Amino acid sequence: MAEEELAKRFGELVRRLRQAKGYSQEDFSxxxxxxxxxxxxxxxxxxxxxxxxxxxxxxxxxxxLADLFVELERRPSGPDD
Amino acid sequence: MAEEELAKRFGELVRRLRQAKGYSQEDFSxxxxxxxxxxxxxxxxxxxxxxxxxxxxxxxxxxxLADLFVELERRPSGPDD
Incomplete structure (x- = not known):
């Protein structure tokens, strides 16, 4: 997986998990x-x-970190998940 | 886990796995x-x-990446492993 794809997937996953936790971006930051x-x-x-x-x-x-990367590698990237 | 500890564990694990593969540092680089x-x-x-x-x-x-961090988080750090 290219670096750009990895950064993209990491970002999507962080957003999805943050939103699942109900954190605003401000709160999470x-x-x-x-x-x-x-x-x-x-x-x-x-x-x-x-x-x-x-x-x-x-x-x-x-x-x-391990669980985050297990999830990242498990999921095909898809912004509309 | 503090950033320094994470970097230390990551380094130890990379060395251990590289050596297990029989790669010299030069070859691996x-x-x-x-x-x-x-x-x-x-x-x-x-x-x-x-x-x-x-x-x-x-x-x-x-x-x-996932397997590497699963291993990193599984192992207590120990340079003499």
Missing amino acids: FRVGLHQTYVSSVERGERNVTIGTANRIARALGTT | FRVGLHQTYVSSVERGERNVTIGTANRIARALGTT
Whole structure:
């Protein structure tokens, strides 16, 4: 999977899990300790985040980095899920 | 898990899996398409790699990003494994 595709899927998954938790982007940015514009760009698939940032995002979503990547690799990408 | 601990565990795991595959660091760096000094610093736990780089490393080790992090989170860190 190319880096762009990985960033896109990661962003879609973060958005889907954030919304499933009922967190606004603003609320979620505060939980992760990242600026909202940054979180927004991650969700748009524009960021090749570090594993440290991905781990913080996973924790704020109440999951683990491993589970996040298992889900990411399991799901075909689809924005309208 | 703090970012430093994550980088340390990631590095230890990459080294262990690389050695299990019988790849020298030089050979592995070529497979991943990264400079050997960079791979060496990753293995020493000095790098907070991006998920794109982690994915390339996983592929070069013949595994997936998900399996790599499942293993990382499963194992207590221990350099003398």
